[in-house]
Amino acid sequence: MVLLDDPVAMRKADEHGMLEFYMRWPDAIHEAIERAMAIEIPDEVRTRKGIIKYGQPELFAVAGMGGSIIGGDILSDVLQGELSVPVQVCRGYGLPAWVGPGALVVVISYSGNTEETLVAFSEALKRGCMVIAITSGGHLAGFCRKTGVPLLAVPGGRATRMSFPYLFFPLLVFLERFGLAKGLRERAEKTAELLRSMAEELGPERPAQENKAKELALELMGTIPLVYGFKWLRSVAYRLKTQFNENSKIPSFSNWFPAMNHHEIVGWEAEEELLRAFSVLLLRSRNEPPEIRRRIELTKEIALGKASKVLEIWAKGSSKLEEAVSVLYVGDIVSIYLALARGVDPYRTRSIDALKAGMAELKIAEKVKKAIEELI
Numbered sequence: 001m002v003l004l005d006d007p008v009a010m011r012k013a014d015e016h017g018m019l020e021f022y023m024r025w026p027d028a029i030h031e032a033i034e035r036a037m038a039i040e041i042p043d044e045v046r047t048r049k050g051i052i053k054y055g056q057p058e059l060f061a062v063a064g065m066g067g068s069i070i071g072g073d074i075l076s077d078v079l080q081g082e083l084s085v086p087v088q089v090c091r092g093y094g095l096p097a098w099v100g101p102g103a104l105v106v107v108i109s110y111s112g113n114t115e116e117t118l119v120a121f122s123e124a125l126k127r128g129c130m131v132i133a134i135t136s137g138g139h140l141a142g143f144c145r146k147t148g149v150p151l152l153a154v155p156g157g158r159a160t161r162m163s164f165p166y167l168f169f170p171l172l173v174f175l176e177r178f179g180l181a182k183g184l185r186e187r188a189e190k191t192a193e194l195l196r197s198m199a200e201e202l203g204p205e206r207p208a209q210e211n212k213a214k215e216l217a218l219e220l221m222g223t224i225p226l227v228y229g230f231k232w233l234r235s236v237a238y239r240l241k242t243q244f245n246e247n248s249k250i251p252s253f254s255n256w257f258p259a260m261n262h263h264e265i266v267g268w269e270a271e272e273e274l275l276r277a278f279s280v281l282l283l284r285s286r287n288e289p290p291e292i293r294r295r296i297e298l299t300k301e302i303a304l305g306k307a308s309k310v311l312e313i314w315a316k317g318s319s320k321l322e323e324a325v326s327v328l329y330v331g332d333i334v335s336i337y338l339a340l341a342r343g344v345d346p347y348r349t350r351s352i353d354a355l356k357a358g359m360a361e362l363k364i365a366e367k368v369k370k371a372i373e374e375l376i
Helices: 007-013 018-022 027-036 066-080 115-126 137-148 161-177 184-202 212-219 232-248 292-302 320-340 350-362 364-373
Strands: 042-047 050-053 059-063 087-091 104-107 130-135 151-153 222-229 253-257 280-284 309-314
Touching: 007 280, 018 027, 018 137, 018 151, 018 320, 027 151, 027 161, 027 253, 042 253, 042 292, 050 130, 059 066, 059 115, 066 087, 066 104, 066 115, 066 184, 066 320, 104 115, 104 137, 104 161, 115 137, 115 151, 115 364, 130 137, 130 161, 137 151, 137 364, 161 184, 161 232, 161 320, 184 212, 184 320, 212 309, 212 320, 222 232, 222 292, 232 253, 232 320, 253 292, 253 309, 280 292, 309 320
Parallel strands: 059 087, 059 104, 104 130, 130 151, 222 253, 222 280, 280 309
Antiparallel strands: 042 050
């Protein structure tokens, strides 16, 4: 167990420098934007199946898994009602049937070797979709170089979840570059500057009594966090749940308003002895629609009193994008502080590593590699 007011001990325990890198997220956002602006979008890509023309998309799809794909969900939530085309987030092996010619598919695999994502890449090419890949290397980078598919190369050597700026902010740039939205780059730049102001407030040098992230981590100790968001903070709630899983090494679950009011709220009628194991983390905004604010306050009053703790993270910023990323930034850092306070390594994910090793026996990635090579 590490005392959160001992920066030297925290740095020693955080041997992969997760906290240090989070303090550099603002610079990473700017770098990600510039990388996305710099890649060349071809007029066409040729495969054995035919010629794929790059033009105005009719659908914007994001394909990937885990920490690589969460940005697609957040993009969809933040820009809901603003884009001129639908956004489709694609998880798992393959693509929905309606993703075909005319769709722009951004395939994201931080490692470049995620087997589900390689299947999606292969399927997108077979269907004649416009494809862009974001990766740090692996098979995906090699396939792009062979096919001429646009490749956004991002820095490797980190956990995927740490690299959110490199995997999310290019999506905003691509939407602008393909004429599907305006003003997103400016909003992204403002978001980076907001995080720059927040980094000092949340950093390891700031003591717990003046540090919201440390304070929340200490409040969550010994409980199972349930994270509730709404609308543009819906997928952020899920992101935080996964960060408590991967970084803090604890069970955690998420839901959103108003959906949880139609089922999960009844679960809070259970006996207090059972419910005291849970803490509740509400993601809030001063721009909440009045009906959402009323639901949150009524839910606190009717149902959440049996929880061990009811805590809140309030969004900062002047746009939905800034609000979503500001909450995500706080929550991610909370999960790292909680890991250190619990005496566990926030970086390693042994269970995922073991599962991947077991799945490798099926040699799915090798089969996909062969299928893609037959296309090029």
